[in-house]
Amino acid sequence: MRHNITVTAILALLSVTQAVFAASTLGINVALENPLGSTTTLYAFIQKILELAVLIGTPVAVLFIIYAGFLFVSAQGKDEQITKAKNAFLWAVVGAGIILLAQVIATALEGTINSLK
Numbered sequence: 001m002r003h004n005i006t007v008t009a010i011l012a013l014l015s016v017t018q019a020v021f022a023a024s025t026l027g028i029n030v031a032l033e034n035p036l037g038s039t040t041t042l043y044a045f046i047q048k049i050l051e052l053a054v055l056i057g058t059p060v061a062v063l064f065i066i067y068a069g070f071l072f073v074s075a076q077g078k079d080e081q082i083t084k085a086k087n088a089f090l091w092a093v094v095g096a097g098i099i100l101l102a103q104v105i106a107t108a109l110e111g112t113i114n115s116l117k
Contacts, residue, residue, distance in 0.1 A: 043110050050103055057099040064092035 039045045071085035 043106075043113075046106055050106055054099055054103060057095070061092055061096035061099060064095065065089065068092055 037048070039048055068085055068089035071081065071088055075081035075085055
């Protein structure tokens with residue numbers, strides 16, 4: 001089974017490279033765009049990465065907080081389950097805080113670096 005997946009991946013890669021080669025020999029302009037847009041500075045690059053982290057991390061943090069709430073409801077007074085729910089909630093809030101503070105820290109660092117110039 002693993003061999004089939006490897007062979008399929010190699011064939012897919014070869015077919016894509018042949019299509020690009022065929023397009024370039026036929027005079028079709030093949031160009032790769034920068035997926036980050038026009039980022040030319042390190043700060044802009046870090047800003048794009050942080051935006052992506054916030055975009056992905058915020059819903060994940062909300063889902064974990066909801067999961068912790070579900071653990072609280074399903075604990076039914078059992079001390080061990082309540083402790084597990086408290087830990088899940090604590091770490092979900094810590095993760096959300098890290099995600100939100102990353103943007104603040106990056107902005108503060110940019111201001112400090114720009115003031116030193």
